[in-house]
Amino acid sequence: MSILASLVKAYDRLPDAPPFGYSMEKIGFLISLNEDGCVAHVIDLRDGEGKKKQPRMMLVPLPVKRTAGIAPNFLWDKTSYVLGVTAGEGKRTADEHAAFVKRHVEALEGTNDEGLQAFLLFLKNWSPERFSTPTWPEEMKDQNVVFALERERRDRFLHERDAAKTLWERLSAKDDKSSEVCLVTGELGPVARLHPSIKGVWGAQSSGAALVSFNLDAFTSYGHEQGDNAPVSEVAAAKYTTALNRFLDRDSGHRVQIGDTSTVFWADASNEDANALAENYFAAYVDATTDDAAETKKIAVQLERIRNGDALSEVEPKLAEGVDFYVLGLAPNAARLSIRFFFEGNFGTLTERYQCFVKEMRVEPPPRDGYPPLWRYLIELAVLGKRENVPPNLAGDWMRSILSGTNYPLTLLSTTLMRIRADGEVNALRVGILKAVLMRNYKMEVPVALDPEERNKGYLLGRLFAAYEEMQRAALGNNVNATIKDKFYASASATPRKVFSMLDSGSANHLSKIGKQNKGRQVNLVRLQEEIMDLMEPGENPYPSSFSANEQALFGLGYHHQHSEFFKSRKSTDTAESGENA
Numbered sequence: 001m002s003i004l005a006s007l008v009k010a011y012d013r014l015p016d017a018p019p020f021g022y023s024m025e026k027i028g029f030l031i032s033l034n035e036d037g038c039v040a041h042v043i044d045l046r047d048g049e050g051k052k053k054q055p056r057m058m059l060v061p062l063p064v065k066r067t068a069g070i071a072p073n074f075l076w077d078k079t080s081y082v083l084g085v086t087a088g089e090g091k092r093t094a095d096e097h098a099a100f101v102k103r104h105v106e107a108l109e110g111t112n113d114e115g116l117q118a119f120l121l122f123l124k125n126w127s128p129e130r131f132s133t134p135t136w137p138e139e140m141k142d143q144n145v146v147f148a149l150e151r152e153r154r155d156r157f158l159h160e161r162d163a164a165k166t167l168w169e170r171l172s173a174k175d176d177k178s179s180e181v182c183l184v185t186g187e188l189g190p191v192a193r194l195h196p197s198i199k200g201v202w203g204a205q206s207s208g209a210a211l212v213s214f215n216l217d218a219f220t221s222y223g224h225e226q227g228d229n230a231p232v233s234e235v236a237a238a239k240y241t242t243a244l245n246r247f248l249d250r251d252s253g254h255r256v257q258i259g260d261t262s263t264v265f266w267a268d269a270s271n272e273d274a275n276a277l278a279e280n281y282f283a284a285y286v287d288a289t290t291d292d293a294a295e296t297k298k299i300a301v302q303l304e305r306i307r308n309g310d311a312l313s314e315v316e317p318k319l320a321e322g323v324d325f326y327v328l329g330l331a332p333n334a335a336r337l338s339i340r341f342f343f344e345g346n347f348g349t350l351t352e353r354y355q356c357f358v359k360e361m362r363v364e365p366p367p368r369d370g371y372p373p374l375w376r377y378l379i380e381l382a383v384l385g386k387r388e389n390v391p392p393n394l395a396g397d398w399m400r401s402i403l404s405g406t407n408y409p410l411t412l413l414s415t416t417l418m419r420i421r422a423d424g425e426v427n428a429l430r431v432g433i434l435k436a437v438l439m440r441n442y443k444m445e446v447p448v449a450l451d452p453e454e455r456n457k458g459y460l461l462g463r464l465f466a467a468y469e470e471m472q473r474a475a476l477g478n479n480v481n482a483t484i485k486d487k488f489y490a491s492a493s494a495t496p497r498k499v500f501s502m503l504d505s506g507s508a509n510h511l512s513k514i515g516k517q518n519k520g521r522q523v524n525l526v527r528l529q530e531e532i533m534d535l536m537e538p539g540e541n542p543y544p545s546s547f548s549a550n551e552q553a554l555f556g557l558g559y560h561h562q563h564s565e566f567f568k569s570r571k572s573t574d575t576a577e578s579g580e581n582a
Contacts, residue, residue: 003342004184004212004232006326007240010266013275014246020238021172023062023196023245026055027076028143030157032150035114037121040150042135046143055143061159061168062238065194066207067215067335072100074107074168075119075159076146084128087141097128107171113163115149122147182233184240189233193226196241200248200255201262204332211244211330211337212237244328254279256287259378259387259395261329261340267347269323277316278323278347281306285354286399287373307358307371312351323347327403329396340396343403353405360436363557364449365564367428374399380429381415391415413437417552421490431560434553442550450561455535457544458551461500462558464532465492468503468510470566471525474518475510493555497543 011017018024032041046053064071070092072081077100080086084097101123108120130136147158158164180191197208214220214229221229247254247264255264263286267278277299284303302315313320325347329340343350361377375387378398382389397409416433420426438444447454454460469485484503492499507529515522536542547555 002184003328003339004236004240006268006344007243008184008236009268010247010326011239011243013268013272014243017246018059018242020235021062021168022059023238023242024057025060025063025076026144027058027060027146028055029140029145030153031082031122031145031147032153033118033122033147033158034150035118037118037125039122039135041153042137042140043153044137044140053139058146058157060146062172062196065196067194070096070099072096072103074103074171075164076144078144079141082145083126083131083136085131085141087138093128107167111163111167113161115158115161116163116167118149119147119158180228180231182236183230184232184236187233189235191228191231192234192237193228195232195237198241198244198248198330198337200245200250201330201332201337202257203260204337205335209332209335209337211241211339213336253283256283256375258286258329258374258399259390260392261331261396261399263327263329263399265325265327267323267325271318274318274323278319278325281316281319281347282325282327282350285351287375306351306355309355309359312348319351320348321346325350329399331396340393341400341403350403353402356405357402357436360439361432362448363428363432363435363560365428365568367432372429374402377429377433380427380433381412381419407441408437410437410441413441413549413553417493417549417556420556421493424486424489426489426556426560426563428560431557434556438550438553444550446554446557447561450565452531453535454558455537456551456554456558457536457542458547458554459558460532460535461492461496461543462555462560463562464500464529465489465503465555466559466562466566467525467528467532468507469563471507471510471514474521474525475513489559493547493552493559495546497541497545500543 028044028046030041030043030045031039032043034040044053045056045058047056048054060076061074063073076082078086080090080093081096081100084093086093104120104123108116111117111120148156149158159168179188181188182191195210195212198204198211199206199208201209212230212232214226243266244264246252247266248262249255254266255262257263265279265282267275269275269278280299281303284299305315306312311320323346325343325345327341327343327350329342331338331340358371374395378390378395379385379387381391381394391411394409394411394415398412400406401408412433416430416437420430435446435448438446447459450463451459465485465488469483472480472484484506488499488503492503511522511526514525533542544551
């Protein structure tokens with residue numbers, strides 16, 4: 001099933017889907033009219049306080065698709081069209097207002113409905129010079145506006161009147177529209193020349209962007225223009241855009257932000273409870289911050305079992321089969337949207353691939369804050385730890401490989417190594433990434449925790465580097481301006497021969513000082529150094545001139561394991577001494 005077809009099917013599942021020809025839009029203000037067209041009240045519909053006020057979502061006639069031209073909506077619009085006023089320079093505001101008035105004068109001429117007549121009188125008598133405080137607040141500018149008759153403003157808006165609905169239905173069904181077979185539904189119907197805009201994609205234009213569009217000659221075929229190049233009926237276009245816009249809402253429960261990719265997901269099964277449960281599980285798979293949500297707390301125990309490797313058929317049998325699942329990743333591309341990835345398959349298969357990802361990322365000791373969401377790993381790859389600095393395309397490529405079960409992008413390995421060399425931070429998150437790439441892409445057996453028998457030279461030298469760092473700490477304390485890690489980690493992991501001979505000689509001074517303070521500690525560190533060196537292949541130079549990216553990754557893993565072991569030993573010693581002193 002295609003992306004559009006699956007979204008059309010999802011629309012049919014929406015419990016409160018807007019009817020064809022209508023959409024949910026952000027409305028900021030209501031203008032209440034008397035029967036003679038005079039303004040009775042101007043009412044702020046926004047919720048919240050001060051600058052945090054948010055417009056109200058309201059069902060209104062479907063907005064027109066605006067590109068570079070001027071095109072007014074029906075019975076509602078922003079103030080530049082409705083009133084001829086805007087907070088900006090407004091170089092074409094007068095033309096926009098004139099177009100709005102012209103459209104409604106032509107459409108409403110001869111109407112007998114008192115509400116539409118009042119609206120028509122308002123337009124004919126209104127002039128932008130009348131916009132002044134306190135009746136017309138400044139914050140109203142550029143907000144979307146609707147109308148109502150004063151006596152019924154608490155019951156219905158102007159566009160909800162029966163006469164307005166009938167008129168809008170007639171205006172929407174123009175006779176000059178060509179009918180063709182829809183590529184999405186297979187049914188005959190009027191073709192959508194321009195598809196409605198998609199809103200809510202992070203980084204895209206706030207007015208919306210196109211998922212399907214043809215705006216250059218290079219994209220056309222056999223002389224067709226715009227939507228005729230790939231015929232999609234108006235009904236199918238309205239359905240797929242409505243469903244996608246609903247999923248992209250901030251609080252929809254169907255979206256997560258992964259890097260620069262806005263990711264939406266939805267389930268499709270005959271059982272609505274199974275759909276909701278599958279969607280809750282996936283949200284928890286990719287975004288652990290949802291663990292605070294009430295629904296996610298209900299599945300916390302089962303979620304832990306899944307992360308530990310238990311089969312979905314044992315944890316949630318009703319989700320193992322018969323639940324189709326879809327994941328769509330969208331990123332901005334000027335006035336259009338790029339599809340970074342699309343997953344379509346059984347939820348059981350998706351869970352197996354998620355479990356594989358969790359297994360590959362697992363290291364000991366684990367991250368401090370519990371199981372991390374994917375975005376937390378991405379932060380480790382961003383300069384200064386800022387989300388906006390996550391490398392472009394990396395998030396989408398990584399998510400695609402997780403969903404499809406294919407190799408991770410190689411940029412994941414190189415970017416992680418680059419960040420470690422840049423700031424010297426070797427933590428469980430970064431080491432987990434290195435381990436996962438080695439396991440999946442290179443089919444290597446990589447230890448989860450410290451492995452005293454591992455003979456890989458990169459892993460061994462990482463352990464040895466951690467041992468030299470511990471010698472320095474034991475000899476000089478924690479108040480060293482720049483440790484050997486700060487100075488030499490990058491070069492030691494890439495070109496060990498240049499560094500380790502120097503570290504060998506430097507460690508002798510540190511060991512001598514340790515022996516004067518704690519003889520037992522000196523003996524243990526020397527023994528560890530000898531044990532690591534004994535694992536090296538005999539007859540070879542223990543310090544290669546350079547390391548490949550894979551060996552640098554194992555260097556980081558060995559360093560992390562050994563460094564964590566030292567930390568655990570110190571913590572145990574401190575605890576024991578505290579107990580004796582008590």
